[in-house]
Amino acid sequence: xxxxxxxxxxxxxxxxxxxxxxxxxxxxxxxxxxxxxxxxxxxxxxxxxxxxxxxxxxxxxxxxxxxxxxxxxxxxxxxxxxxxxxxxxxxxxxx
Amino acid sequence: xxxxxxxxxxxxxxxxxxxxxxxxxxxxxxxxxxxxxxxxxxxxxxxxxxxxxxxxxxxxxxxxxxxxxxxxxxxxxxxxxxxxxxxxxxxxxxxxxxxxxxxxxxxxxxxxxxxxxxxxxxxxxxxxxxxxxxxxxxxx
Numbered sequence: 600x601x602x603x604x605x606x607x608x609x610x611x612x613x614x615x616x617x618x619x620x621x622x623x624x625x626x627x628x629x630x631x632x633x634x635x636x637x638x639x640x641x642x643x644x645x646x647x648x649x650x651x652x653x654x655x656x657x658x659x660x661x662x663x664x665x666x667x668x669x670x671x672x673x674x675x676x677x678x679x680x681x682x683x684x685x686x687x688x689x690x691x692x693x694x
Numbered sequence: 695x696x697x698x699x700x701x702x703x704x705x706x707x708x709x710x711x712x713x714x715x716x717x718x719x720x721x722x723x724x725x726x727x728x729x730x731x732x733x734x735x736x737x738x739x740x741x742x743x744x745x746x747x748x749x750x751x752x753x754x755x756x757x758x759x760x761x762x763x764x765x766x767x768x769x770x771x772x773x774x775x776x777x778x779x780x781x782x783x784x785x786x787x788x789x790x791x792x793x794x795x796x797x798x799x800x801x802x803x804x805x806x807x808x809x810x811x812x813x814x815x816x817x818x819x820x821x822x823x824x825x826x827x828x829x830x831x832x833x834x
Contacts, residue, residue: 670763672823673817679743682761690759694809
């Protein structure tokens with residue numbers, strides 16, 4: 600009989616081993632989001648970037664109106680470029 | 695069988711209509727369930743947006759998993775909370791089943807309401823806004 604005993608730092612090992620691939624997925628999300636957002640959103644498309652920090656690896660916008668473009672408001676419907684692109688890259692689940 | 699083609703507008707129109715037909719929700723918002731909020735706004739109101747999901751290509755287009763954003767706007771937080779809780783309850787209790795979306799007969803096999811985010815609207819700060827998501831798994 601064989602037994603598998605995961606190392607105490609297995610999460611870290613797996614995160615490091617998949618970081619490049621996850622960054623590639625994030626870059627694809629940015630590419631899709633840039634193509635999906637309306638053209639009247641100023642510098643939003645240029646603000647999209649991949650991050651790799653204490654939060655992990657992901658895609659984000661630094662546009663000051665990015666949250667309204669993504670989630671909308673009582674005056675604007677949501678465009679959801681990042682969620683749309685993330686869902687196309689896999690299955691997006693909100694947390 | 696001819697494969698029905700369902701657009702984002704088809705899904706939004708169907709879900710808005712279905713929500714308007716739920717008496718518990720209508721008691722709170724009347725018929726104010728929209729895919730786009732009107733210029734003359736009366737609260738409380740619900741907005742439905744299809745933000746992602748669609749036909750799953752590997753299934754030849756017979757399975758769809760639309761993802762909706764659900765917004766409740768109200769004059770105060772208590773009302774927004776009551777409307778969103780009611781919306782989530784009717785979805786959980788009744789949405790699974792067979793429906794007509796545009797002209798297609800669609801079976802909803804799963805309806806999952808996501809976490810509810812409570813707060814205020816970004817561009818009208820006196821308006822309470824509670825937001826959630828709805829993921830459906832369906833087949834034609």
